[in-house]
Amino acid sequence: MSESSQLEDKMSNVQLDGTEPAPTVDGEDDVVDPWNVTSKSMTGVDYDKLIKKFGSSKIDDELIARFEKVTNKKVHHLLRRGIFFSHRDMHSILNLYEQGKPFFLYTGRGPSSDSMHLGHLIPFMFTKWLQDVFDVPLVIQLTDDEKSLWKNIKPEEAKKLAYENAKAIIACGFKQDSTFIFSDIDFMNPSFYLNILKIQKLVNGTTVKAIFGLKDFDSVGKFSFPAIQAAPSFSSTFPLIFNKNHKVPCLIPCAIDQDPYFRLTRDVAPKLGYVKPALIHSTFFPALQGANTKMSASDLNSAIFLTDTPKQVKNKVNKHAYSGGQATVEEHRELGGNCDVDIAYQYLTFFLEDDDKLEQIRKNYTSGALLTGELKKILIDTITPIVTQHQEAMKGVTEEVLAQYMTPRKLKFDF
Amino acid sequence: MSESSQLEDKMSNVQLDGTEPAPTVDGEDDVVDPWNVTSKSMTGVDYDKLIKKFGSSKIDDELIARFEKVTNKKVHHLLRRGIFFSHRDMHSILNLYEQGKPFFLYTGRGPSSDSMHLGHLIPFMFTKWLQDVFDVPLVIQLTDDEKSLWKNIKPEEAKKLAYENAKAIIACGFKQDSTFIFSDIDFMNPSFYLNILKIQKLVNGTTVKAIFGLKDFDSVGKFSFPAIQAAPSFSSTFPLIFNKNHKVPCLIPCAIDQDPYFRLTRDVAPKLGYVKPALIHSTFFPALQGANTKMSASDLNSAIFLTDTPKQVKNKVNKHAYSGGQATVEEHRELGGNCDVDIAYQYLTFFLEDDDKLEQIRKNYTSGALLTGELKKILIDTITPIVTQHQEAMKGVTEEVLAQYMTPRKLKFDF
Numbered sequence: 001m002s003e004s005s006q007l008e009d010k011m012s013n014v015q016l017d018g019t020e021p022a023p024t025v026d027g028e029d030d031v032v033d034p035w036n037v038t039s040k041s042m043t044g045v046d047y048d049k050l051i052k053k054f055g056s057s058k059i060d061d062e063l064i065a066r067f068e069k070v071t072n073k074k075v076h077h078l079l080r081r082g083i084f085f086s087h088r089d090m091h092s093i094l095n096l097y098e099q100g101k102p103f104f105l106y107t108g109r110g111p112s113s114d115s116m117h118l119g120h121l122i123p124f125m126f127t128k129w130l131q132d133v134f135d136v137p138l139v140i141q142l143t144d145d146e147k148s149l150w151k152n153i154k155p156e157e158a159k160k161l162a163y164e165n166a167k168a169i170i171a172c173g174f175k176q177d178s179t180f181i182f183s184d185i186d187f188m189n190p191s192f193y194l195n196i197l198k199i200q201k202l203v204n205g206t207t208v209k210a211i212f213g214l215k216d217f218d219s220v221g222k223f224s225f226p227a228i229q230a231a232p233s234f235s236s237t238f239p240l241i242f243n244k245n246h247k248v249p250c251l252i253p254c255a256i257d258q259d260p261y262f263r264l265t266r267d268v269a270p271k272l273g274y275v276k277p278a279l280i281h282s283t284f285f286p287a288l289q290g291a292n293t294k295m296s297a298s299d300l301n302s303a304i305f306l307t308d309t310p311k312q313v314k315n316k317v318n319k320h321a322y323s324g325g326q327a328t329v330e331e332h333r334e335l336g337g338n339c340d341v342d343i344a345y346q347y348l349t350f351f352l353e354d355d356d357k358l359e360q361i362r363k364n365y366t367s368g369a370l371l372t373g374e375l376k377k378i379l380i381d382t383i384t385p386i387v388t389q390h391q392e393a394m395k396g397v398t399e400e401v402l403a404q405y406m407t408p409r410k411l412k413f414d415f
Numbered sequence: 416m417s418e419s420s421q422l423e424d425k426m427s428n429v430q431l432d433g434t435e436p437a438p439t440v441d442g443e444d445d446v447v448d449p450w451n452v453t454s455k456s457m458t459g460v461d462y463d464k465l466i467k468k469f470g471s472s473k474i475d476d477e478l479i480a481r482f483e484k485v486t487n488k489k490v491h492h493l494l495r496r497g498i499f500f501s502h503r504d505m506h507s508i509l510n511l512y513e514q515g516k517p518f519f520l521y522t523g524r525g526p527s528s529d530s531m532h533l534g535h536l537i538p539f540m541f542t543k544w545l546q547d548v549f550d551v552p553l554v555i556q557l558t559d560d561e562k563s564l565w566k567n568i569k570p571e572e573a574k575k576l577a578y579e580n581a582k583a584i585i586a587c588g589f590k591q592d593s594t595f596i597f598s599d600i601d602f603m604n605p606s607f608y609l610n611i612l613k614i615q616k617l618v619n620g621t622t623v624k625a626i627f628g629l630k631d632f633d634s635v636g637k638f639s640f641p642a643i644q645a646a647p648s649f650s651s652t653f654p655l656i657f658n659k660n661h662k663v664p665c666l667i668p669c670a671i672d673q674d675p676y677f678r679l680t681r682d683v684a685p686k687l688g689y690v691k692p693a694l695i696h697s698t699f700f701p702a703l704q705g706a707n708t709k710m711s712a713s714d715l716n717s718a719i720f721l722t723d724t725p726k727q728v729k730n731k732v733n734k735h736a737y738s739g740g741q742a743t744v745e746e747h748r749e750l751g752g753n754c755d756v757d758i759a760y761q762y763l764t765f766f767l768e769d770d771d772k773l774e775q776i777r778k779n780y781t782s783g784a785l786l787t788g789e790l791k792k793i794l795i796d797t798i799t800p801i802v803t804q805h806q807e808a809m810k811g812v813t814e815e816v817l818a819q820y821m822t823p824r825k826l827k828f829d830f
Contacts, residue, residue, distance in 0.1 A: 145612050155612050185612065186605050193603035197560050197570050200636030205620065208635055220623055221615030224639035 033213060035150065037257050037284055042341040044291030047085055047256070047283055054259050056086040056281060063090060070094045076129045077353050078282070084126060086256060088266070089278035093251045097134060102415065103249040104242075105130055106232050106277070108141035109169070111161035112151065116168045117303035118383065119285030119295060121390075122350060124172045126282065127253045131178060137241055137411045138174060140181040141232050142166060149221040159185050163402065168306055170405055171393035177412040180241060181405045184228055189408075195237050195272075199227035202268045211260045229258075230265035233277040235415075240408050243415040250277040255284060286346055290322035306391070310384045317344065317376050317383075324365075325372035336368035337375070344372070344379040352382050448628060450565065452672050452699055457756040459706030462500055462671070462698055469674050471501040471696060478505060485509045491544045492768050493697065499541060501671060503681070504693035508666045512549060517830065518664040519657075520545055521647050521692070523556035524584070526576035527566065531583045532718035533798065534700030534710060536805075537765060539587045541697065542668045546593060552656055552826045553589060555596040556647050557581060564636040574600050578817065583721055585820055586808035592827040595656060596820045599643055604823075610652050610687075614642035617683045626675045644673075645680035648692040650830075655823050658830040665692040670699060701761055705737035721806070725799045732759065732791050732798075739780075740787035751783035752790070759787070759794040767797050 030039045030046055039045045051058050059079065067075050067090075078084050096103050107127045109120065131138050142162035148155040162183040169181060208214050208223050231237050235248035242248050252262055259281060266276040287295040287302045295303040301320045304313055324342030326332035339345040339362050352358050361378060364370035445454045445461055454460045466473050474494065482490050482505075493499050511518050522542045524535065546553050557577035563570040577598040584596060623629050623638050646652050650663035657663050667677060674696060681691040702710040702717045710718040716735045719728055739757030741747035754760040754777050767773050776793060779785035 145608075148612065149616055155609055155616075185609055188603055188605050188608035190601050190603050193560075193608075194570055194600055197563065197600065197636060200639065201564055201570075201634050203635050204633055205629070205631035205635060205638060209631065214620070216620035216624065218619055219616050220618050220620060220635075220638040220642065221612060223620060223635040224615065227635065 032257050033260060034257050035213075038294075039292055042290055042292050044286060045284060050256060051086050054086070054256070054263070056088050056256075056259065056279070057090075059085055059087055059090070059280075063087070066091070066094055070098050071133050073133055076126060077355065078122065078126050078129075078350070080355065081349050082283075083122070083350060084253070084280050084282045086281040087279060088262075089276065090251075090280055093249065093278045096249060102136065102245075102413070103134075103251055103278075104137040104139065104235065105134070106139050106141070106250050106252050107254055108143060108229070108232075109165055110143045110147050111158060111165040112147050114161055114164040115305045115307050116165060117295060117305045118347070118351075118387075119303060120168075121172065121306070121386075122282060122285055123253055123255060124169055124174075128172050128174055130251070130253060131174060135178070137413050138179045139232055139238060139241070140166075140169060140174075140179065141229070142181065142183045143225075143229060145184040145221070145228060146225050149219055149225060155185055159183055162186075163406075166406060167394060167397040167402055168390070170397045170401065171390050173393070174405070176401075176404055179405055180238070180408065180411065182408070183406070186406075187408065191239050192231055192237050195231040195234050196224075196227045198272055199230050199265075199268050200224055202271055203227060203264060207264070211264060226261055226264055229261045230268065233262065233265045234269070234272070234274045236274070238408075241411050241413070241415070245415040246273075247275050248415065249275045252277050252279045254279065254281060256281040257284070285350065286343060288316060288320040288322065288343055290341065290343060291346070293322075304383065304387065306387060306394075308387060310388065313384050313387055314380050317380050318373075321347070321376060321379070323372045323376075325375075326368075329371060332371060333368045337365040337370070337372065339365055342372075342375070344375045347379050348382060351386060352378075447672050448675055449672050450628075453709075454707055457705060457707050459701060460699060465671060466501050469501070469671070469678070471503050471671075471674065471694070472505075474500055474502055474505070474695075478502070481506070481509055485513050486548050488548055491541060492770065493537065493541050493544075493765070495770065496764050497698075498537070498765060499668070499695050499697045501696040502694060503677075504691065505666075505695055508664065508693045511664060517551065517660075517828070518549075518666055518693075519552040519554065519650065520549070521554050521556070521665050521667050522669055523558060523644070523647075524580055525558045525562050526573060526580040527562050529576055529579040530720045530722050531580060532710060532720045533762070533766075533802075534718060535583075536587065536721070536801075537697060537700050538668055538670060539584055539589075543587050543589055545666070545668060546589060550593070552828050553594045554647055554653060554656070555581075555584060555589075555594065556644070557596065557598045558640075558644060560599040560636070560643060561640055564634055564640060570600055574598055577601075578821075581821060582809060582812040582817055583805070585812045585816065586805050588808070589820070591816075591819055594820055595653070595823065595826065597823070598821070601821075602823065606654050607646055607652050610646040610649050611639075611642045613687055614645050614680075614683050615639050617686055618642060618679060622679070626679060641676055641679055644676045645683065648677065648680045649684070649687070649689045651689070653823075656826050656828070656830070660830040661688075662690050663830065664690045667692050667694045669694065669696060671696040672699070700765065701758055703731060703735040703737065703758055705756065705758060706761070708737075719798065719802065721802060721809075723802060725803065728799050728802055729795050732795050733788075736762070736791060736794070738787045738791075740790075741783075744786060747786060748783045752780040752785070752787065754780055757787075757790070759790045762794050763797060766801060767793075 032045060032050060064075055064079060093103055105127060107123055142165060144158035144162040148158040166181050205223060208226055214222055233250045235242040236246040262277060262279055269276040287293045289302060301316060304316055321343040324338035326335050345365060348358055365375055447460060447465060479490055479494060508518055520542060522538055557580060559573035559577040563573040581596050623641055629637055648665045650657040651661040677692060677694055684691040702708045704717060716731060719731055736758040739753035741750050760780060763773055780790055
């Protein structure tokens with residue numbers, strides 16, 4: 001599973017491999033697929049167009065109201081604010097929850113650098129919230145095999161990154177008794193392979209070329225990989241967790257660029273007698289330099305990393321966060337700032353939980369009452385504790401803790 | 416691994432799947448690849464042309480002499496008679512043996528019906544002899560995944576066939592302490608997958624299309640399968656057997672139609688820091704109706720099955736074995752028979768060990784001194800004990816014995 005936010009990495013994969021990007025979706029200038037997310041607009045990708053192109057459903061007020069009614073909890077701010085904005089079959093999952101019937105969560109990450117950044121936290125923050133709310137099993141796939149295939153790194157190296165990334169994921173606070181994290185390479189086993197094989201049997205070269213833009217000069221590993229990302233959507237991949245219950249439905253929280261994998265998964269599911277996975281999609285986390293630029297592990301200033309010191313966080317925000325403010329204080333006071341392109345404000349929508357406070361900030365910045373430096377300070381004060389708390393949590397993730405999460409095992413649920 | 420002899424099955428695979436045969440090799444009318452072996456000639460495929468096309472080496476008198484010198488044993492009649500006729504790097508293997516250095520044997524079978532026939536025995540008879548002579552580890556791959564991909568059968572069904580076939584293979588007399596037999600589906604594990612992934616990364620769509628005749632409408636499982644047949648050539652696939660010794664050389668006895676898989680394997684081996692596997696290739700076992708026809712599990716009269724009764728063996732040979740004799744006894748006495756097309760004689764070259772006796776039969780049949788009925792009786796008397804002894808041996812292959820051979824484990828060798 002590629003994370004949506006490490007876009008530069010994806011672009012360089014593509015270049016390393018010689019693959020031309022496949023413009024699977026273009027809302028005028030937008031391109032969105034698992035390896036390319038580009039937009040020429042300062043406000044980023046046009047998500048309404050994307051929903052239409054992908055054929056998913058918009059998360060509307062009605063769904064959010066139902067979510068709150070069924071769970072008896074206020075929904076997560078990422079959902080309230082339309083950062084998780086699109087879904088497939090989310091109503092079915094709420095029906096199951098309402099009826100006390102089982103389902104499970106599946107998400108993942110393509111481990112491409114040993115240091116994760118703030119954007120990588122988003123799907124995991126939201127998934128942790130889903131785990132807390134629903135109290136269901138969660139499986140997290142680390143696609144070290146994919147990273148080795150698309151990037152110029154050895155499988156052994158990709159596997160190491162997977163284990164490093166797993167520590168950072170665990171530090172997000174997932175419950176050990178409900179969470180199984182696995183590296184594809186190290187988890188590979190007969191149950192997993194049986195589903196992979198069944199999926200590979202149903203998907204042909206024409207299909208993967210059309211969906212993923214593959215060419216004949218691409219490795220056969222790339223041709224067959226989509227089945228490996230699809231297989232964990234089916235509970236029979238995890239007999240230790242689900243016993244012989246092959247029809248436990250699955251909900252996949254992920255960035256929208258991963259949807260092509262799961263359209264394919266949903267297409268094959270009924271042919272295998274399995275349940276189509278439901279999905280809940282997020283938008284993309286913008287780079288510091290603006291929503292039309294790319295974050296890159298090789299450009300340390302394009303993102304705030306979970307390993308950054310408070311001083312680094314402060315400097316990066318102050319120096320590199322693209323501003324929607326005016327050129328001078330005077331002009332800003334007069335004309336106001338543009339929250340739609342201001343990265344400090346955008347980041348606050350991801351990390352500042354208090355809706356009233358956020359709305360006040362939006363009003364004040366738009367009116368010009370709040371200056372760019374002041375807005376940036378609010379962001380710094382908001383994200384610095386998140387980063388330092390994550391660093392604290394990481395200290396507790398020893399090799400022993402890592403092994404607990406990554407050992408194939410029964411979780412606390414009976415099936 | 417497809418067995419060479421179940422040709423009709425292969426042809427029907429191809430039809431079921433809609434794949435057009437890829438004429439990778441044609442010696443005028445011959446087609447030889449892992450799914451197609453056809454010849455319009457009554458004497459079957461032109462093997463000298465095949466050696467030239469495939470770029471392998473002919474097994475000549477010098478190699479056979481060296482084989483006997485190094486092993487201090489008379490070579491197997493399948494080798495003496497040119498049934499194992501082609502090789503790659505066989506001299507390197509003899510060097511290793513001479514120097515007391517380790518290597519291992521790898522062969523396999525695509526389990527396509529629950530009843531094996533005489534032709535299926537050939538590679539295993541020869542491999543058993545190699546095991547006896549060299550006293551090295553042997554791994555036997557049952558490609559249930561391949562069979563599921565190419566045939567219209569479920570993986571679970573193909574797996575069952577693999578286990579049934581394993582019993583018949585064990586009944587050939589392989590040493591339990593030196594032999595590991597595995598189903599791809601059930602053996603799949605991180606070490607195996609790591610090599611598969613490494614190979615899949617190095618092989619692209621263009622290559623598998625060229626070598627195996629795949630088209631875009633073929634399943635992606637077919638695109639990636641060659642890596643699964645390649646991986647057991649490398650000792651790192653079997654850490655329980657070879658410990659951390661990743662460079663134990665491999666010798667693969669197989670029918671020549673499997674060579675495309677191993678040309679690909681030999682191509683990737685140095686890029687992975689592994690040793691190229693050596694190969695020793697057999698010709699094809701002819702159908703009862705003649706070398707230009709096909710054996711088929713669905714046509715019970717095209718082959719002698721290991722489950723046939725002595726009466727069935729007798730009837731099949733008498734009724735269906737294509738004769739190189741003349742229309743009447745008088746004509747036969749006068750003109751003599753043609754051993755090159757006579758199936759009874761051809762089968763004797765596979766199963767009658769005594770060279771002098773075989774040569775006498777050839778002379779007598781060619782001269783007309785030996786009649787077709789007499790020749791057929793010799794064949795019946797030769798193969799009936801082989802079939803019944805195999806049936807006896809099968810009785811000893813209980814589920815417990817099967818499990819012993821198929822449990823991943825250390826063999827008697829230290830690495």
